[in-house]
Amino acid sequence: MGLDPAACYRVRDVSFAKEDIRLYLTEGYLIFSKPVMGQRLAAVFTTDVEGGDGEVILIPPVRGERQSLASFTQSPNLDEHLHSALLISTEGSATALLERIQKDGTGKPAPERGALLAEQWSPVVSNIGGAMEMRLIEDLASSRPQSRGLLFLALSGKTLGNFDMISDSSADGRIAVRQRTERDGKPWYNVWTSFFSRGVRTGAQPKFEPDFTLSRYQIDASIGADLAVKAVTRVAVRAGANPVRAFPFSIARAMRVKSVRIDGQPAELLVGDSRRGRIADNELEEPFVVLAPEPLAAGSEHQFEFEHEGKVIVSQGDGVYFVNARGSWYPHVGWGFAAYDLTFRYPRRLTLVASGDPVEDRTEGDVRITHRRTAVPAGAAGFNLGDYEKVAGTAAGISFEVYGNRHLMEALVPRTVLAPPSIPPIQTRRRRGNPEPAVVDSVPFTPDPLARLRAVAADVSSSLEFYTGLFGPPALKTLTVAPIPGTFGQGFPGLVYLSTFAYLDPAQRPAALRGARQEVFFSDLITAHETAHQWWGSVVTSGSFDDDWLVEALANYSALLWLEKKKGARAVESVLDGYREGLLKKDTDGKVVESVGPVVWGGRLRAAGTPDDWVTITYGKGAWILHMLRRRMGDERFLTMLAELRHRYEFRPVTTADFRMLAREFRPPRTSAEVIDTFFENWVDATGVPSLKLRYTVTGVAPSVKLSGAVAQTGVDDDFLIDVPVEVQFARGAPRIIWVRTSDDEQPFSATLRQAPVRVAIPNDVLMKK
16 A cells, blocks of 8 residues: 555645545645555645645534534534545545546646655555555455445644544445544544434435345354363355455454364455554454455355454352453354354353253263254354352243352452442443453452342343233243343343342442442342343344444333332332433533433443443433333333334344334324424434423313413523423323423413313423423
């Protein structure tokens, strides 16, 4: 990708457009890279001339993204003049730009200047291009249309400094703008804005079809006495609509792929030198590319065989272990559905549990062998191991096993160490990377690690019965629950990792985890939440990272529905009040947590705020969104909609847009689709929690009582619109709900009643500031 001095031009008034991106090369030099496999992959524009200038313009299409951009740049639209711009593309932009300059005569050849620019800029091109080399190789070796490639711009702005702009049409067609920074001494990216390109929004861009799919995994793994994992993974790979030569995979950084074969023949294994990518950065996974000797024919199926090894298991005490790479310990691609056949060999003193139905469990000398198999496709396969006690049972036709540690994790041995965050997270199902086990302040006595084993098993049984009645049966007929050190849980198909603190008696938990809300979390919600992932995540998965909130919110609110059945509506109100307080908590700058970003931002919330902010918004606001939607639709319609969601998207990804359309379909009679759209645009796609003030008067006598009033909204943007329920209660009969559309002005309402009301109020089931 070295720069080509012979392809350097003095340019004036050259424009470039890609979807929503507008780049204007007003005055300066433009030099192109040397051809690689017939493509010019890079170009550099510099304004280092008298009167030199360039400009980039980008207008985010939705309010939430304009809010985000303004929080970083003080403007809702990006219009920045440039010192320089580096373009790297695999979708033909650089080649097309060179051909246009040569054809139109808008550039004057400048080879002498090109020699200087090549010497100055080639190391920069090599450095940035090297950080995305796996993707460049994948695209260069691809037979798919070139238009489905990557455009990357590294821009040096005159006001905003250095920032990147990415347009990636190979997957979801997203445009993102971000700036590299540091957090806690580590490289970090602030994402200024990220949205679907115009082609995706209008339907002009064809629906993405993957280059290949995976269908059947067979994994044979051995775990040594030192906890090292050595495995052979075989998987069926089917080529898509075009011939395929390059096959990108990922695996946990703690694992190393030693070799790969295709249909028994050696294939080339390419692993990048850069530990941090410039396009997508995942600290916990390593991308690699398998390069077939020749392109594999469209629609053909082949067996890929990987040998890999590494240490993904950490000892946390006497027979207590932490599995670091629960969904990434084997080569994988995203989160697609596949069948799994798993065989593990490990020390006989331990018990190993894994996704799938039991096939065989036996011992050979000092080695124990466990064989499990999924009867239906699953999104991932995990395992856990330890020295366990077990409780087994059957609920709703599902066999379940709940395991607990016989011994105590080291962090709970009486001593003084650091305390965890005050609000423990429930770990997101989609994220294949995993947090480290939490270190907590210990108690002055030795807790019993099995104190609540039977209580946990009872909650698993009860929630399985409850969810099956609401949503239909889960995909797998076997569910295994096992402990994992830390304050989080994680739901895999047929396997739940449950925080060790859920097994402790509340009085024996560390002081930081003994509050009323923490007790509800560990004693009630976490088990029900992770069990709910057997539906939301294992049957219905999220379409992209923008949609992860939906799977987590569905699991979280399902747990609240179960809690309502178990302990009543007041218990749910208390949890929602806690979520409200977390969302409205102010940081040192006086900003509330909810304003960090919309719930659809997913992992971006970690960059915009803190990890705790991501937890609060994803789980807290996500639950509130579903709760308010339930109140708008009514219980019967809401629950029927969730059952249809599970049925319609079985083993398929669901997007936020899909869920919005489903809500429109199940909206109450005489409710317009625009009401649902407004709900999603304000509560899901944007930020804001209003303060609401109600005033009213009652005149007349029965049976013609006149109620007149108004709702005033403050504390949000002028364009924040929501439908607020005004509940009218009577001495006799059911209450009446009057829906009022808010705006920046006070909105009046009136109604004629057959009897005088005893109370008129905005109910507590609306997310609002108190």
